[in-house]
Amino acid sequence: MNRPELILTPIEMKQADAATIAAGTPGIDLMTRAGRAVADKAAEMTARGGRIVVAAGPGNNGGDGFVAARLLEQQGYRVSLGLVGQRERLTGDSALAAEGWRGEIVAAENLPFQQADLIIDALFGTGLTRGLEGAARIAVERMNMSGRPILSVDLPSGIDGDTGEPLGVAVKAAATITFAARKPCHLLMPGRTFCGPVTVADIGITPETLAATGARIWANSPPLWLHALPRPGTASHKYDRGHTLVASGGATRTGAARLAARAALRIGSGLVTVASPPEALGVNAAHLTAVMLRGCDGPEGLYAILKDMRFNSLVMGPALGVNANTRAMVAVAVNARRSLVLDADALTSFEGIAEELRQVLRHAPTVLTPHGGEFGRLFSGHPDILDPPSKIERARRAALYTGAVVVLKGPDTVIAAPDGRAAVNENGTPYLATAGSGDTLCGIIGGLMAQGVDAFEAASAGAWIHAEAGASFGPGLIAEDLADLLPNVLRGLLT
Ligand SMILES: NC(=O)C1=CN([C@@H]2O[C@H](COP(=O)(O)OP(=O)(O)OC[C@H]3O[C@@H](n4cnc5c(N)ncnc54)[C@H](O)[C@@H]3O)[C@@H](O)[C@H]2O)[C@H](O)CC1
Ligand SMILES: [K+]
Numbered sequence: 027m028n029r030p031e032l033i034l035t036p037i038e039m040k041q042a043d044a045a046t047i048a049a050g051t052p053g054i055d056l057m058t059r060a061g062r063a064v065a066d067k068a069a070e071m072t073a074r075g076g077r078i079v080v081a082a083g084p085g086n087n088g089g090d091g092f093v094a095a096r097l098l099e100q101q102g103y104r105v106s107l108g109l110v111g112q113r114e115r116l117t118g119d120s121a122l123a124a125e126g127w128r129g130e131i132v133a134a135e136n137l138p139f140q141q142a143d144l145i146i147d148a149l150f151g152t153g154l155t156r157g158l159e160g161a162a163r164i165a166v167e168r169m170n171m172s173g174r175p176i177l178s179v180d181l182p183s184g185i186d187g188d189t190g191e192p193l194g195v196a197v198k199a200a201a202t203i204t205f206a207a208r209k210p211c212h213l214l215m216p217g218r219t220f221c222g223p224v225t226v227a228d229i230g231i232t233p234e235t236l237a238a239t240g241a242r243i244w245a246n247s248p249p250l251w252l253h254a255l256p257r258p259g260t261a262s263h264k265y266d267r268g269h270t271l272v273a274s275g276g277a278t279r280t281g282a283a284r285l286a287a288r289a290a291l292r293i294g295s296g297l298v299t300v301a302s303p304p305e306a307l308g309v310n311a312a313h314l315t316a317v318m319l320r321g322c323d324g325p326e327g328l329y330a331i332l333k334d335m336r337f338n339s340l341v342m343g344p345a346l347g348v349n350a351n352t353r354a355m356v357a358v359a360v361n362a363r364r365s366l367v368l369d370a371d372a373l374t375s376f377e378g379i380a381e382e383l384r385q386v387l388r389h390a391p392t393v394l395t396p397h398g399g400e401f402g403r404l405f406s407g408h409p410d411i412l413d414p415p416s417k418i419e420r421a422r423r424a425a426l427y428t429g430a431v432v433v434l435k436g437p438d439t440v441i442a443a444p445d446g447r448a449a450v451n452e453n454g455t456p457y458l459a460t461a462g463s464g465d466t467l468c469g470i471i472g473g474l475m476a477q478g479v480d481a482f483e484a485a486s487a488g489a490w491i492h493a494e495a496g497a498s499f500g501p502g503l504i505a506e507d508l509a510d511l512l513p514n515v516l517r518g519l520l521t
Contacts, residue, residue, distance in 0.1 A: 029233070031245040033450065034207045036152035036187040038239040042206060045238065046231045053119045056229050057086060060205050061093020061123065063227030064179055067203045068098055068144055071177060076143035077104045079174075081134045081165050083149035083183070084111035089120030090179045091148025096126045106142075108134035110149055110162045135164040139172035147197045151180035152187045152209065157194030166195045175200035181211050182220045189416045190217025190438075206231040213245060213450040214417055215438045243418060246441060246449035246486050248519060254483035256294055256474070257520060267296030268476025271337040271364075272469065273322065273355060275345030277306040282344030282370075282465040284310065287317045288509040289469030290341065293491070293516075295476040301331055325354040332362040339365040339476035343372030343395075344465040350375075353382070365475035366392040368430075369468045370400065377403040384428050391481040392430035393471050395464065401434055418448050431481040433471075435464065439489050443482040451489045455503075458496040462505025467492045470512070491515050 034042065047053050072078060080095045082088035088109065099105040109131050116124050124131075139145055147169065149162055158166055166184055169176055176199045181187055184196030190211040202221040204212060211217035212224045244250050258267060270290040274283035283300050291298045301322035302310045310319050322328055331337065340359045346352045352375040359366055373396050376383040383404070396404060401424070405411040411423045421434040421442035434440045439451040470492055474484035495511035496503055 028249050030250040031247065032207055032233075032236055032241050033210060033213065033243040033245060034236060034239060034241045035243070036209060038241045039152055039206065039209065041239045042231050042235050045235050049235075051230060054122050056231070057089045057119045057123055058093050059229035060090045060227065062097060063205065063229065064090055064094035064146065064148070064177070064203055065097035065101070067201070067225055068094060068146060068177055069101060071175065071201065072103065072144040075102055075104065077141055078106075078144050078146060079137050079139055079142035080105060080107045080146040081137060081149050081169065082107060082109050083162070084115065084120075085150070085153050086118075086120055087151035087153065087179055087183075088116070088148050089123040091146055092120070092123035092127045094146060094148070094179075095129070099129060105129065106132070106137055108132045108137040108165070110134045110165060133161060135161045135168065137165070137168075139169050139174060142172065142174045145169055145172065145174050145176045146179065147176050147183050147199060148179040149183035149197075154184070154186065154193065158184050163195050166197055170195075170198050178202040178221065180204050181209060181217070185211050185217050185220050186415070187211045190214030191415060192216070192220065196220055201225070203227055205229045207236055208245070210243060210416065210418055210450070213438060213452055215436065218438065218452070242446050243448045243450065246439075246451040246490050248490070250449055251483040251487040252519060254479050255487060255519060256477040256479065258294070264296035265336070267294060268338050268478065269297040269299065269336045270295040270339045270341060270469075270472050270476040271331065272298065272300050272341045272472070273328070273346060274300050274302040274306055274310060275347065276303050277309050279345035280306050280309050280313075282462060284313055284317070285462045285465040285505050285509070286341050286344060286469030286472065287314075289466040289512065290473030290476065291316055292509045292512040293470045293473035295339070295473035298473070299337070301328060324351060325358045328355055328358045332358065332364070337364060339472045341367045341369075341468045341472035343367075343369035344468065346371040348374045348377075356383070360387060360389055360392070363390045365472070365481070366390055367395060367468045367472040367475070368392065369395045369464060373400050373404050378406045380405050380408060380428070387428050387430050391475060393433060393475070393481050393485045394424075394428065394430050395433040395435065395468055395471065397435040397464065418442065418450065422446060422448055431485045433467075433485050433489060441482065441486045441489055447482060449486045451493060453490060453497060454493040455497040455500070457500055457503040458493060460504055463496070463508065466505055466508040469509070491519075
């Protein structure tokens with residue numbers, strides 16, 4: 027199994043650069059390798075002898091561009107190069123790289139972008155600190171308007187490497203080539219869209235050097251959690267694969283719990299029970315087969331059920347109602363010290379009183395699964411959690427504050443643990459934006475925790491498996507399909 031893909035922030039990348047240089051690799055060698063990787067990628071994208079227009083910036087991103095321009099001209103391409111800033115103000119490795127370019131240097135904003143077979147965007151990379159203005163802005167606007175394919179160096183100019191957000195105008199690249207490791211902007215939206223397909227070039231910075239930066243963000247993919255997925259042994263029986271309890275809403279709001287329950291069963295929970303308000307027992311009983319059913323009359327009823335310690339994983343929230351009763355149910359569930367997944371109404375019932383939720387969330391492995399709107403409501407009044415421009419940072423702060431793993435959903439779902447670990451999910455599909463999809467995700471995560479999977483791994487694996495199931499179906503997907511798509515995904519992972 028290959029190793030989990032570590033994602034480095036721009037600051038961590040600079041640390042890795044510096045450590046590699048300190049260990050004896052001259053910076054110009056890193057730049058030359060980076061520039062060579064750019065040239066190789068550009069050659070893949072452009073017929074030999076084609077017209078390549080390079081826009082270089084005032085720093086090392088520009089330096090990569092100078093190296094690529096030199097190499098491509100040597101290979102017979104017709105290369106034009108433009109610079110933002112003055113040639114004589116280039117310093118360090120960029121100045122060295124520029125010395126290798128024998129061709130003309132024009133102002134980047136005046137480059138003939140429309141005549142290019144390929145444009146190379148080497149204006150700004152991880153050093154971007156503010157929105158583009160003046161010549162840089164004009165160059166980017168003209169580049170984008172040209173309609174010609176753009177290869178971005180490291181990341182599209184104008185995109186914030188940490189957040190994936192455009193700081194004003196930003197290059198819309200056909201492809202991006204980055205170095206040593208991807209950065210958050212390559213996975214987070216909308217940065218992922220601005221990048222196009224991303225290639226990671228090895229420029230001689232070792233995995234050990236990357237890890238030594240202390241980076242704690244990973245791409246959410248099987249190598250991160252595959253080891254943690256349960257593989258029932260021949261002697262396994264249903265009682266040692268856990269028992270998930272899913273709380274149902276009232277008589278007209280029972281579907282969410284059944285979606286979650288079926289998903290928990292499909293993901294491998296040995297037993298699953300729906301805890302149903304008395305008035306909904308008939309409705310639930312009419313729809314349930316392998317999933318069992320228990321009457322549960324409010325917090326007292328839940329307390330009575332949880333005296334049975336075999337219920338080791340609880341899923342609560344979908345369709346429970348936004349009210350004090352739901353808050354009381356959550357308190358009973360938390361004090362029962364079982365693994366817990368809280369979603370939807372169980373979160374929104376604590377709108378603006380996250381402090382109250384925080385106080386109860388310290389007893390057992392807990393996963394919160396808000397989408398953006400629920401997250402904003404739950405943590406309203408907590409600018410320290412809501413204000414960071416990075417979605418990863420927001421999720422991390424919420425996890426630290428609540429003591430729970432937080433799954434901040436979206437096309438770029440972020441899974442964050444209280445200890446700072448974070449994973450970014452990329453295999454989602456727009457077809458998952460359908461009623462009941464979130465309920466199913468809760469069931470998958472709860473069902474994995476019932477089998478003893480730790481909260482962060484259960485949430486990360488659950489998010490990926492849920493998305494993979496949805497993507498395997500495509501157009502026409504409805505939530506009822508998802509649970510029955512899980513076996514195929516699991517087969518691909520476990521065999
Ligand atoms: N291992 C690696 O990742 C390597 C990366 N390399 C390349 O180096 C750049 C980072 O270079 P740096 O000089 O730090 O920053 P930039 O080139 O991105 O920016 C240049 C400079 O521009 C100034 N600046 C910031 N924002 C603006 C703005 N809006 N308008 C004008 N000027 C701005 C700021 O002073 C920056 O310092 C990385 O992306 C890679 O491409 C190495 O070449 C190889 C190893
Ligand atoms: K760039």
